[in-house]
Amino acid sequence: MTNHSLKCPVCQEPTTKEVITYINTQTMPELVEQLLDNQLYHFECPHCGAVRQVEVQMIYHDPSNKLLIINLANQQYSETLANNLLNLIPDHLDVSDYNLRLVQNIPELIEKVYISHFNQVSDATMEIIKLLTDGLFIKQKPDADINQRFFTIVNNQPKIYYILESEQFFVDYHESLEVFAKDKLHSPNQSPPKGKFIQIDRDWALHALEK
Numbered sequence: 001m002t003n004h005s006l007k008c009p010v011c012q013e014p015t016t017k018e019v020i021t022y023i024n025t026q027t028m029p030e031l032v033e034q035l036l037d038n039q040l041y042h043f044e045c046p047h048c049g050a051v052r053q054v055e056v057q058m059i060y061h062d063p064s065n066k067l068l069i070i071n072l073a074n075q076q077y078s079e080t081l082a083n084n085l086l087n088l089i090p091d092h093l094d095v096s097d098y099n100l101r102l103v104q105n106i107p108e109l110i111e112k113v114y115i116s117h118f119n120q121v122s123d124a125t126m127e128i129i130k131l132l133t134d135g136l137f138i139k140q141k142p143d144a145d146i147n148q149r150f151f152t153i154v155n156n157q158p159k160i161y162y163i164l165e166s167e168q169f170f171v172d173y174h175e176s177l178e179v180f181a182k183d184k185l186h187s188p189n190q191s192p193p194k195g196k197f198i199q200i201d202r203d204w205a206l207h208a209l210e211k
């Protein structure tokens with residue numbers, strides 16, 4: 001926990017809130033639940049009552065999957081930042097065989113957690129599957145302007161949540177795309193190396209498909 005200074009985006013009043021900066025999925029499973037329920041970084045302004053999600057630089061540690069994720073909270077990555085967050089992990093951790101990931105914000109972190117819970121494809125493969133799903137989606141809705149899309153799990157069903165300019169909805173996850181996506185990442189230099197912080201996102205997937 002660290003104290004975080006916040007300025008309410010609605011009334012501009014400054015306030016201080018204690019926020020979680022380290023989650024260990026084995027020892028703090030309740031925090032994972034709160035994260036997925038959008039409760040962990042929920043902020044209610046004591047002055048005007050406005051309700052928002054706050055962005056916090058934090059580290060997510062899943063020892064059983066050897067996965068570490070840093071939320072940059074829309075800041076630039078730096079080794080100092082990474083080391084400061086790694087120091088929050090109580091025992092010295094050898095991360096050389098870990099999948100190390102960077103995300104820009106909490107919604108991206110939540111997506112990574114869902115991908116790890118789904119446990120069927122890597123996040124790299126998932127980014128390719130999302131691109132392929134975009135293609136199918138655009139065929140049905142040629143005018144759609146896709147803002148964002150996230151892999152998620154709803155009632156135990158894998159889905160991709162599309163956020164458009166004026167509407168939001170769930171698209172079915174097509175398992176048939178897995179083979180094609182995995183094949184695209186077949187060459188070893190396209191699989192993300194371990195022990196190195198990488199941002200696996202849409203840009204990464206576009207770049208991987210170009211090769």
Ligand SMILES: [Zn+2]
Pocket residue numbers: 008009010011012013045046047048049050
């Ligand atoms: Zn306020």
